Amino acid sequence: MRSGFRWRQGAGDAALDGAATARVDWPRTLAAKRNERLTADHFRFVREEAQGGVLHCFLLDCSASMMAGQRLALAKGILVALFDQARIARAEVALVCFGGDGARVRLRPTVPRWWNERWIEPVGGGGGTPLVSGVETAAGLLQQAALVKPAQQRWLWILTDGRSSGTPVRPSDADRVVFVDFDDGQVRLDRCAHLANAWDADSIAYRVFARV
Template identity: 40%
Template sequence: MRKAESGVLHCVVLDCSGSMLKRRSLSLAKGLLTRWSARIYRERGELMVIGFSGSRAHVLRHPGKAIAFNERWIRPIEGGGASPATSGMALAERILASVKRKTPGKATFLWFLSDGRFDPLPECPRYADTIGLVDFESASVPLGRMSRLAMQWSASYQRAEDMARVER
């Protein structure tokens, strides 16, 4: 493998829906994203972020070298509306497929941050080498979708509350 083809791309798929906003989970997710992006910068990795809410998914940060100071683009991320998780995952899959075609040696990590308040369940991304799910579910009647996805996708699973304690 040539040096130009190596490296790591972290893809964060962020649920920006109304339920994440209402339960203040989006704020917690943005805090985690800020800390992660600083760590990815120190490790000389690459970062891309996809947000989904309302009726669509959109790129919040295109794939590229992580930068040192990220509050400027993370703080203004807004939330509200529905949870088109399938659109978010489909957009991530298209971009990761393109990255893999251009740089086949690049390791890809996909992190899915959501409260699981979506339907239908998205398909497992094929172009992510490693997948981690962070569950922000805090409703009194849990749906358990993120833990179900983690089992279906053979992905790592963590509750956001536990992860936030460790990240501090």
């Protein structure tokens, strides 16, 4: 599965009032779009000066609940597509996987290479959903990155169904947080939406995300 999501350097840039460059704010644009066909009315923009590059830190839920309905396979497909786009944009990525009884840093900040699919595909799943441990591990990684490259913009992407009883704390070194919500069961918990609201973050259903 490949996502059409793009963040190429220069993609979505628009001049507003002939002044600073405005970049498409894709997470909020997708949140506004929901299940509708993407139109001009859905676009949201953000003005910012690009400095120090960008780090996209991905936190992947590999718990047993993500095995249902091929959620983990779908998440890995989206992840591969986003890694490919980061490679084109020369942005850095990092990957933390959590499941069972803890979390593990699978990839420290680096510009991804063309073999992304080869090493992401074997990532397995099972066990509980230690979301708190996963977020804490990602927070430590982001903190280290902030010390090395303080001017870098840091994004945290959390790919999960949110089926965890723990309540993690928002990482202070994450400039932006996006939840890609895989909770599509008959009984939805909407944990991603609740956390996103508490964190001033974005929550996007993976089905919407994958169609763009």
